[in-house]
Amino acid sequence: MLRDVDKGKNGNAGTAGFQLSEEAGATVCRLSGDWTTHTVGAVDAALRALEERDIASLRLDLSGIRFIDTAGAWLIARLIHRQEKRGAAVEVTGPSAAAQTLLDAVAETADHPEVPSDGKRRFDPLAVFERIGRGAFLLGKDVLYSMHILGATVGGAQMKIGGRQSINPNAIVAQIDRMGVQAIPIVVLMSAIVGAIIAQQGAFQLRYFGAEIFVVDMVGILVLRELGVLLTAIMIAGRSGSAITAEIGTMKMREEVDALTVIGLNPLGVLVFPRLVALVIALPCLTIIANFAALGGAILTAWVYSDITPPAFIDRMRTAIDLSSIFAGLIKAPFMAMVIGIIASVEGMKVGGSAESLGQRVTSSVVKAIFVVIVMDGFFAMFYAAIDF
Numbered sequence: 001m002l003r004d005v006d007k008g009k010n011g012n013a014g015t016a017g018f019q020l021s022e023e024a025g026a027t028v029c030r031l032s033g034d035w036t037t038h039t040v041g042a043v044d045a046a047l048r049a050l051e052e053r054d055i056a057s058l059r060l061d062l063s064g065i066r067f068i069d070t071a072g073a074w075l076i077a078r079l080i081h082r083q084e085k086r087g088a089a090v091e092v093t094g095p096s097a098a099a100q101t102l103l104d105a106v107a108e109t110a111d112h113p114e115v116p117s118d119g120k121r122r123f124d125p126l127a128v129f130e131r132i133g134r135g136a137f138l139l140g141k142d143v144l145y146s147m148h149i150l151g152a153t154v155g156g157a158q159m160k161i162g163g164r165q166s167i168n169p170n171a172i173v174a175q176i177d178r179m180g181v182q183a184i185p186i187v188v189l190m191s192a193i194v195g196a197i198i199a200q201q202g203a204f205q206l207r208y209f210g211a212e213i214f215v216v217d218m219v220g221i222l223v224l225r226e227l228g229v230l231l232t233a234i235m236i237a238g239r240s241g242s243a244i245t246a247e248i249g250t251m252k253m254r255e256e257v258d259a260l261t262v263i264g265l266n267p268l269g270v271l272v273f274p275r276l277v278a279l280v281i282a283l284p285c286l287t288i289i290a291n292f293a294a295l296g297g298a299i300l301t302a303w304v305y306s307d308i309t310p311p312a313f314i315d316r317m318r319t320a321i322d323l324s325s326i327f328a329g330l331i332k333a334p335f336m337a338m339v340i341g342i343i344a345s346v347e348g349m350k351v352g353g354s355a356e357s358l359g360q361r362v363t364s365s366v367v368k369a370i371f372v373v374i375v376m377d378g379f380f381a382m383f384y385a386a387i388d389f
Contacts, residue, residue, distance in 0.1 A: 015033050015034065015039050015042060016031075016032075016033045016034060016035045016036075016039040016040050016042055016043045016072065017031075017032050017033050017042075017043060018030060018031045018032065018043065018046075018047075019032070020050075023059075025056070025057065026056075026057040026058070026059050027055045027057065027058050027059070028059045028061060029050070029058065029059070029060050029061065030061040030063075030064055031060065031061065031062050031064055031065050031076070032064035032065065032066075033064070033065070033066060034065075034066050034067040034068075034072075035065055035067070035068045035069070035071075035072025035073070035075070035076070036067055036068065036069045036071065036072055037069055037070075037071040037072075039072075040071050040072050040075050043075075044075065047075055047078075047079055050079065051078070051079055051082040051083065054086065055083060055086075055088045056088060056089070057088065057089045057091075058083050058088050058089070058090045058091070059090075059091045059092075059093060060076065060079075060080070060090065060091070060092045060093065061093050061094050062076070062092065062093070062094045062095040062096070062099055063093070063094030063095075064094075065095075065096070065099060068096075068098065068099050068102060069102070070102060070105070070106060072102075073099065073102035073103050073105070073106050074106045074109065076103060077103055077106045077107050077109075080092070080103075081107075142346055145346050145349070146342045146343070146346055149268060149272055149276075149342050149345055149346065150338070150342060152266070152268040152269065152272070152273070153268070153272065153273050153276050153277075168274065171274040172274045172277050172278055172281075174274075175274050175275050175277075175278030175279075176278045176281055176282050178240075178243075178278075179236065179239075179240040179243075179275075179278050179279060179282045180278070180281070180282030180283075180285060180286060183235070183236065183239055183240070183282070183286060184286070184289060186235060186239070187232055187235060187286050187289060187290050187293070188289060188290070188293040189293075190231060190235060190290075191228065191231060191232070191289075191290040191291075191293035191294040191297070192293040192294060192296060192297035193297060194227060194231060194294060194297070195219065195223060195293065195294030195295060195296070195297035195298040195301075196297035196298060196300065196301040197301075198218070198219055198222060198223070198227075198294075198298065199215055199219050199297070199298035199299075199301040199302050199305070200301050200305055202215040202218045202219065203215045203301075203302060203305055203306045204305075206218075207306075212306045212308070213308065213312075213316060215298075215302060215306065215308075216298075216302070216308070216313055216316040216317050216320055217316070217317075217320035217321075219294075219295065219298040219302075220295070220317045220320050220321045220325065221320065221321060221325055223291055223294040223295060223298070224291055224321060224325045224326050224328070224329050225325050225328045225329050225384075226329065226377065226381070227294065228287055228290045228291040228294055228329050229283075229287045229290075229329040229330070229332050229333050229336065229377075230373070230374070230377050231290065232283065232286050232287050232290045232333075233283065233332075233333070233336040233337070233340065233373045234370050234373060234374075236279070236282075236283055236286065236337070236340060237340045237344075237366060237369035237370050237373060238366050238370070240279065240340070240344075241340045241341075241343065241344040241365055241366055241369045242344070242362050242365060242366050244275050244341065244344035244345060244348060244365075245344045245345075245347045245348040245351075245361055245362045245365040246348070246358065246362050247271075247348070248271055248272075248344075248345060248348025248349060248351070249347070249348045249349075249351030249357075249358045249361055249362070250351075250358065251271070252348065252349060252351045253351060253352075253353055253354075253357075253358065257271070257349075268345075271345075272341070272345045275341055275344075275345070276337075276338065276341040276342070276345070279337040279338070279340060279341045280334050280337045280338060280341075282337070283333045283334065283336060283337035283340075284330055284333040284334060284337075287329060287330060287333045288330070291326075291329070295317075298313075299313045299314075324389055328380075328384055328389060331380075332376070332377065332380050335376065336373050336376060336377075339369065339372050339373060339376060340369045340373065343365055343368050343369045343372065344365045344369065347361040347362070347364050347365035347368070348361065348365070
Protein backbone atom coordinates (compact mmCIF):
# COMPACT_ATOMS: atom_id res chain seq x y z
CA MET A 1 0.00 0.00 0.00
CA LEU A 2 1.35 3.39 -0.96
CA ARG A 3 -0.26 6.63 0.14
CA ASP A 4 0.86 10.17 -0.68
CA VAL A 5 0.24 12.14 2.53
CA ASP A 6 1.49 15.58 1.51
CA LYS A 7 3.52 16.94 -1.37
CA GLY A 8 2.75 20.60 -0.76
CA LYS A 9 0.09 22.86 -2.18
CA ASN A 10 1.10 22.54 -5.79
CA GLY A 11 3.00 19.30 -5.63
CA ASN A 12 6.27 21.19 -5.25
CA ALA A 13 9.02 18.84 -4.14
CA GLY A 14 10.52 21.64 -2.07
CA THR A 15 7.72 21.56 0.46
CA ALA A 16 7.71 19.10 3.36
CA GLY A 17 5.92 15.81 2.76
CA PHE A 18 6.01 12.11 3.48
CA GLN A 19 4.61 8.85 2.09
CA LEU A 20 3.49 5.78 3.99
CA SER A 21 3.70 2.20 2.73
CA GLU A 22 3.67 -1.32 4.15
CA GLU A 23 6.70 -3.45 3.34
CA ALA A 24 7.45 -6.85 4.86
CA GLY A 25 5.24 -6.25 7.87
CA ALA A 26 6.78 -2.86 8.64
CA THR A 27 5.38 0.62 8.11
CA VAL A 28 7.74 2.64 5.94
CA CYS A 29 7.59 6.44 6.09
CA ARG A 30 9.54 8.15 3.30
CA LEU A 31 10.18 11.85 4.02
CA SER A 32 10.79 14.26 1.17
CA GLY A 33 11.22 17.95 0.41
CA ASP A 34 12.43 20.73 2.69
CA TRP A 35 11.82 20.17 6.41
CA THR A 36 12.36 23.70 7.65
CA THR A 37 10.60 26.20 9.88
CA HIS A 38 8.60 27.63 6.98
CA THR A 39 7.37 24.28 5.59
CA VAL A 40 6.85 21.78 8.42
CA GLY A 41 3.61 23.41 9.53
CA ALA A 42 1.91 21.75 6.57
CA VAL A 43 2.69 18.22 7.81
CA ASP A 44 2.44 18.75 11.56
CA ALA A 45 -1.17 17.59 11.84
CA ALA A 46 -0.51 14.48 9.71
CA LEU A 47 2.56 13.63 11.79
CA ARG A 48 0.54 13.94 15.01
CA ALA A 49 -1.99 11.49 13.59
CA LEU A 50 0.84 9.10 12.74
CA GLU A 51 2.20 9.41 16.26
CA GLU A 52 -1.09 8.14 17.68
CA ARG A 53 -1.23 5.03 15.46
CA ASP A 54 -0.36 1.62 16.91
CA ILE A 55 2.59 0.48 14.80
CA ALA A 56 4.69 -2.58 15.55
CA SER A 57 7.63 -1.56 13.37
CA LEU A 58 8.36 1.84 11.82
CA ARG A 59 11.14 2.60 9.33
CA LEU A 60 11.86 6.25 8.59
CA ASP A 61 13.58 6.91 5.27
CA LEU A 62 15.21 10.36 5.34
CA SER A 63 17.07 10.05 2.05
CA GLY A 64 14.50 12.21 0.23
CA ILE A 65 14.98 15.26 2.47
CA ARG A 66 16.75 18.11 0.67
CA PHE A 67 17.06 20.68 3.49
CA ILE A 68 16.39 20.35 7.21
CA ASP A 69 16.66 22.69 10.20
CA THR A 70 16.00 22.40 13.93
CA ALA A 71 12.22 22.65 13.56
CA GLY A 72 12.07 19.78 11.08
CA ALA A 73 14.49 17.66 13.10
CA TRP A 74 12.40 18.22 16.22
CA LEU A 75 9.22 16.98 14.52
CA ILE A 76 11.02 13.83 13.36
CA ALA A 77 12.53 13.29 16.82
CA ARG A 78 9.09 13.75 18.39
CA LEU A 79 7.64 11.07 16.06
CA ILE A 80 10.48 8.69 16.95
CA HIS A 81 10.12 9.27 20.68
CA ARG A 82 6.34 8.85 20.81
CA GLN A 83 6.31 5.73 18.68
CA GLU A 84 9.06 4.19 20.83
CA LYS A 85 7.03 5.13 23.87
CA ARG A 86 4.07 3.21 22.39
CA GLY A 87 6.29 0.14 21.98
CA ALA A 88 7.17 0.41 18.28
CA ALA A 89 10.55 -0.58 16.89
CA VAL A 90 11.81 2.51 15.05
CA GLU A 91 14.61 2.40 12.45
CA VAL A 92 16.03 5.53 10.80
CA THR A 93 17.67 5.11 7.39
CA GLY A 94 19.29 7.41 4.88
CA PRO A 95 19.89 10.52 7.00
CA SER A 96 22.45 13.01 5.80
CA ALA A 97 25.24 14.12 8.11
CA ALA A 98 23.41 17.40 8.84
CA ALA A 99 20.13 15.62 9.54
CA GLN A 100 21.79 13.13 11.90
CA THR A 101 23.55 15.94 13.77
CA LEU A 102 20.29 17.84 14.26
CA LEU A 103 18.40 14.70 15.33
CA ASP A 104 21.03 13.96 17.97
CA ALA A 105 20.90 17.58 19.18
CA VAL A 106 17.12 17.74 19.66
CA ALA A 107 16.60 14.16 20.88
CA GLU A 108 16.67 15.19 24.56
CA THR A 109 13.90 17.77 24.08
CA ALA A 110 11.54 15.54 22.12
CA ASP A 111 9.78 14.28 25.24
CA HIS A 112 9.14 17.71 26.78
CA PRO A 113 5.44 18.52 27.36
CA GLU A 114 3.84 20.83 24.82
CA VAL A 115 1.08 23.39 24.89
CA PRO A 116 -2.07 21.54 23.71
CA SER A 117 -2.80 21.87 20.00
CA ASP A 118 -5.95 23.92 20.72
CA GLY A 119 -3.71 26.67 22.13
CA LYS A 120 -5.10 26.39 25.67
CA ARG A 121 -2.83 25.62 28.59
CA ARG A 122 -4.01 22.88 30.91
CA PHE A 123 -3.98 23.37 34.68
CA ASP A 124 -1.22 21.34 36.27
CA PRO A 125 -1.59 20.94 40.08
CA LEU A 126 2.06 19.96 40.40
CA ALA A 127 3.12 23.25 38.81
CA VAL A 128 1.58 25.11 41.76
CA PHE A 129 3.74 23.23 44.27
CA GLU A 130 6.75 23.64 41.99
CA ARG A 131 6.32 27.41 41.97
CA ILE A 132 5.82 27.48 45.75
CA GLY A 133 8.96 25.42 46.30
CA ARG A 134 10.99 27.50 43.88
CA GLY A 135 9.77 30.69 45.53
CA ALA A 136 10.68 29.41 49.01
CA PHE A 137 14.15 28.38 47.81
CA LEU A 138 14.79 31.76 46.16
CA LEU A 139 13.48 33.54 49.26
CA GLY A 140 15.96 31.61 51.40
CA LYS A 141 18.82 32.61 49.08
CA ASP A 142 17.74 36.26 49.23
CA VAL A 143 17.61 36.17 53.03
CA LEU A 144 21.09 34.65 53.25
CA TYR A 145 22.52 37.22 50.86
CA SER A 146 20.77 39.99 52.79
CA MET A 147 22.42 38.79 55.99
CA HIS A 148 25.74 38.76 54.15
CA ILE A 149 25.24 42.38 53.09
CA LEU A 150 24.18 43.35 56.62
CA GLY A 151 27.26 41.66 58.07
CA ALA A 152 29.52 43.37 55.55
CA THR A 153 27.93 46.70 56.46
CA VAL A 154 28.55 46.13 60.17
CA GLY A 155 32.13 45.12 59.34
CA GLY A 156 32.52 48.26 57.26
CA ALA A 157 31.40 50.38 60.19
CA GLN A 158 34.29 48.96 62.22
CA MET A 159 36.95 50.00 59.67
CA LYS A 160 39.21 52.83 60.65
CA ILE A 161 39.40 55.95 58.57
CA GLY A 162 42.79 56.19 56.81
CA GLY A 163 43.34 52.46 56.30
CA ARG A 164 43.57 50.67 52.96
CA GLN A 165 39.90 49.65 53.15
CA SER A 166 38.83 52.91 54.72
CA ILE A 167 35.43 54.53 54.87
CA ASN A 168 34.94 57.33 52.38
CA PRO A 169 33.01 60.13 54.15
CA ASN A 170 32.59 62.01 50.88
CA ALA A 171 30.64 59.11 49.37
CA ILE A 172 28.32 58.97 52.38
CA VAL A 173 27.71 62.73 52.31
CA ALA A 174 27.00 62.60 48.58
CA GLN A 175 24.46 59.81 49.07
CA ILE A 176 22.79 61.71 51.94
CA ASP A 177 22.41 64.67 49.60
CA ARG A 178 20.88 62.53 46.85
CA MET A 179 18.61 60.39 49.04
CA GLY A 180 17.79 62.90 51.75
CA VAL A 181 18.17 66.54 50.80
CA GLN A 182 16.87 66.15 47.25
CA ALA A 183 13.88 64.15 48.49
CA ILE A 184 12.65 66.90 50.82
CA PRO A 185 10.32 68.65 48.33
CA ILE A 186 8.34 65.53 47.38
CA VAL A 187 8.20 64.32 51.00
CA VAL A 188 6.92 67.70 52.22
CA LEU A 189 4.33 67.93 49.44
CA MET A 190 2.95 64.42 49.88
CA SER A 191 2.93 64.57 53.67
CA ALA A 192 1.17 67.94 53.75
CA ILE A 193 -1.52 66.71 51.37
CA VAL A 194 -2.08 63.51 53.34
CA GLY A 195 -2.23 65.42 56.63
CA ALA A 196 -4.76 67.85 55.16
CA ILE A 197 -6.94 65.00 53.84
CA ILE A 198 -6.93 63.20 57.17
CA ALA A 199 -7.89 66.38 59.02
CA GLN A 200 -10.70 67.20 56.58
CA GLN A 201 -12.19 63.69 56.58
CA GLY A 202 -11.84 63.35 60.34
CA ALA A 203 -13.53 66.69 60.98
CA PHE A 204 -16.31 65.82 58.55
CA GLN A 205 -17.13 62.60 60.38
CA LEU A 206 -16.66 63.92 63.93
CA ARG A 207 -18.91 66.91 63.21
CA TYR A 208 -21.95 64.63 63.50
CA PHE A 209 -21.03 63.95 67.12
CA GLY A 210 -20.06 67.51 68.01
CA ALA A 211 -16.46 66.38 68.60
CA GLU A 212 -14.53 68.18 65.87
CA ILE A 213 -11.81 69.15 68.31
CA PHE A 214 -10.81 65.49 68.61
CA VAL A 215 -9.56 65.63 65.04
CA VAL A 216 -6.39 67.05 66.60
CA ASP A 217 -5.91 63.89 68.65
CA MET A 218 -6.53 61.68 65.63
CA VAL A 219 -4.14 63.54 63.35
CA GLY A 220 -1.41 63.86 65.96
CA ILE A 221 -1.38 60.17 66.93
CA LEU A 222 -1.89 58.84 63.41
CA VAL A 223 0.81 60.98 61.82
CA LEU A 224 3.44 60.74 64.53
CA ARG A 225 3.07 57.03 65.26
CA GLU A 226 2.25 55.57 61.85
CA LEU A 227 1.72 57.59 58.69
CA GLY A 228 4.69 59.95 58.93
CA VAL A 229 7.36 57.27 58.88
CA LEU A 230 5.36 54.83 56.73
CA LEU A 231 4.65 57.26 53.89
CA THR A 232 8.22 58.52 53.97
CA ALA A 233 9.61 54.98 53.83
CA ILE A 234 7.34 54.10 50.89
CA MET A 235 8.39 57.21 48.99
CA ILE A 236 12.07 56.51 49.68
CA ALA A 237 11.62 52.88 48.59
CA GLY A 238 10.19 54.04 45.28
CA ARG A 239 12.62 56.89 44.79
CA SER A 240 15.94 55.87 46.31
CA GLY A 241 15.49 52.09 46.43
CA SER A 242 14.90 51.92 42.70
CA ALA A 243 17.89 54.20 42.11
CA ILE A 244 20.17 51.95 44.17
CA THR A 245 19.06 48.86 42.26
CA ALA A 246 19.46 50.58 38.90
CA GLU A 247 22.92 51.95 39.73
CA ILE A 248 24.32 48.69 41.10
CA GLY A 249 22.58 46.68 38.38
CA THR A 250 24.04 48.85 35.62
CA MET A 251 27.50 48.44 37.09
CA LYS A 252 26.91 44.69 37.26
CA MET A 253 25.90 44.63 33.57
CA ARG A 254 29.03 46.56 32.59
CA GLU A 255 31.18 44.23 34.72
CA GLU A 256 32.33 47.17 36.84
CA VAL A 257 31.53 45.16 39.99
CA ASP A 258 33.92 42.44 38.81
CA ALA A 259 36.51 45.12 38.07
CA LEU A 260 36.32 46.32 41.67
CA THR A 261 37.02 42.78 42.86
CA VAL A 262 39.94 42.42 40.46
CA ILE A 263 41.66 45.56 41.77
CA GLY A 264 41.29 44.35 45.34
CA LEU A 265 38.25 46.34 46.53
CA ASN A 266 35.17 44.93 48.21
CA PRO A 267 32.14 45.82 46.04
CA LEU A 268 29.86 45.79 49.09
CA GLY A 269 32.10 48.22 50.91
CA VAL A 270 32.41 50.55 47.92
CA LEU A 271 28.85 50.43 46.56
CA VAL A 272 26.49 49.25 49.31
CA PHE A 273 27.95 50.55 52.56
CA PRO A 274 27.75 54.31 51.76
CA ARG A 275 24.18 53.96 50.53
CA LEU A 276 23.02 52.02 53.59
CA VAL A 277 24.61 54.50 55.98
CA ALA A 278 23.11 57.41 54.05
CA LEU A 279 19.63 55.85 54.18
CA VAL A 280 19.89 55.17 57.92
CA ILE A 281 20.79 58.84 58.49
CA ALA A 282 18.43 60.39 55.94
CA LEU A 283 15.20 58.49 56.62
CA PRO A 284 14.78 59.56 60.29
CA CYS A 285 15.50 63.16 59.30
CA LEU A 286 12.96 62.96 56.46
CA THR A 287 10.47 61.43 58.89
CA ILE A 288 10.77 64.45 61.19
CA ILE A 289 10.26 66.79 58.23
CA ALA A 290 7.28 64.71 57.04
CA ASN A 291 5.70 64.89 60.50
CA PHE A 292 5.97 68.68 60.55
CA ALA A 293 4.60 68.91 56.99
CA ALA A 294 1.64 66.64 57.74
CA LEU A 295 0.80 68.50 60.93
CA GLY A 296 1.13 71.80 59.06
CA GLY A 297 -1.33 70.63 56.43
CA ALA A 298 -3.69 69.43 59.14
CA ILE A 299 -3.47 72.76 61.02
CA LEU A 300 -4.29 74.72 57.88
CA THR A 301 -7.20 72.45 56.97
CA ALA A 302 -8.63 72.48 60.50
CA TRP A 303 -8.42 76.26 60.52
CA VAL A 304 -10.21 76.69 57.19
CA TYR A 305 -12.69 73.81 57.44
CA SER A 306 -13.48 73.65 61.18
CA ASP A 307 -12.49 77.09 62.51
CA ILE A 308 -9.90 75.51 64.82
CA THR A 309 -7.22 78.19 65.06
CA PRO A 310 -3.54 77.19 64.99
CA PRO A 311 -2.98 78.14 68.68
CA ALA A 312 -6.00 76.03 69.69
CA PHE A 313 -4.77 73.15 67.52
CA ILE A 314 -1.29 73.23 69.05
CA ASP A 315 -2.63 73.59 72.59
CA ARG A 316 -4.90 70.58 72.11
CA MET A 317 -2.08 68.55 70.57
CA ARG A 318 0.07 69.12 73.67
CA THR A 319 -2.47 67.22 75.75
CA ALA A 320 -3.19 64.58 73.09
CA ILE A 321 0.33 63.34 72.43
CA ASP A 322 3.45 62.70 74.45
CA LEU A 323 7.04 61.75 73.76
CA SER A 324 6.13 58.10 73.27
CA SER A 325 4.02 59.03 70.23
CA ILE A 326 6.93 60.93 68.72
CA PHE A 327 9.55 58.25 69.35
CA ALA A 328 7.23 55.41 68.33
CA GLY A 329 7.53 56.57 64.74
CA LEU A 330 11.16 57.64 64.79
CA ILE A 331 12.35 54.29 66.19
CA LYS A 332 11.01 52.53 63.09
CA ALA A 333 12.86 54.76 60.62
CA PRO A 334 16.40 53.28 60.85
CA PHE A 335 15.10 49.72 60.59
CA MET A 336 12.98 50.57 57.55
CA ALA A 337 15.93 52.36 55.97
CA MET A 338 18.12 49.30 56.47
CA VAL A 339 15.50 47.02 54.93
CA ILE A 340 15.05 49.29 51.89
CA GLY A 341 18.80 49.54 51.30
CA ILE A 342 19.46 45.81 51.70
CA ILE A 343 16.61 44.74 49.41
CA ALA A 344 17.65 47.28 46.78
CA SER A 345 21.27 46.11 46.95
CA VAL A 346 20.36 42.42 46.74
CA GLU A 347 18.19 43.01 43.68
CA GLY A 348 20.91 45.12 42.08
CA MET A 349 23.47 42.35 42.55
CA LYS A 350 21.08 39.86 40.91
CA VAL A 351 20.86 41.80 37.62
CA GLY A 352 21.90 39.76 34.59
CA GLY A 353 23.34 40.94 31.34
CA SER A 354 20.20 42.33 29.68
CA ALA A 355 18.14 45.49 29.97
CA GLU A 356 15.08 43.32 30.57
CA SER A 357 16.72 41.83 33.66
CA LEU A 358 17.52 45.33 34.95
CA GLY A 359 13.89 46.43 34.56
CA GLN A 360 12.61 43.30 36.31
CA ARG A 361 14.99 43.75 39.24
CA VAL A 362 14.13 47.44 39.68
CA THR A 363 10.43 46.59 39.75
CA SER A 364 11.02 43.69 42.13
CA SER A 365 13.12 45.92 44.40
CA VAL A 366 10.39 48.54 44.79
CA VAL A 367 7.59 46.01 45.29
CA LYS A 368 9.52 43.93 47.82
CA ALA A 369 10.74 46.97 49.76
CA ILE A 370 7.25 48.49 50.06
CA PHE A 371 5.77 45.13 51.07
CA VAL A 372 8.41 44.45 53.73
CA VAL A 373 8.16 48.02 55.07
CA ILE A 374 4.39 47.69 55.55
CA VAL A 375 4.76 44.26 57.18
CA MET A 376 7.48 45.65 59.47
CA ASP A 377 5.20 48.52 60.47
CA GLY A 378 2.55 45.99 61.41
CA PHE A 379 5.02 44.05 63.58
CA PHE A 380 6.08 47.26 65.30
CA ALA A 381 2.42 48.09 65.99
CA MET A 382 1.89 44.68 67.60
CA PHE A 383 5.11 45.01 69.58
CA TYR A 384 4.16 48.48 70.87
CA ALA A 385 0.74 47.19 71.89
CA ALA A 386 2.31 44.25 73.72
CA ILE A 387 4.63 46.49 75.77
CA ASP A 388 1.98 49.23 76.15
CA PHE A 389 4.19 51.84 74.48
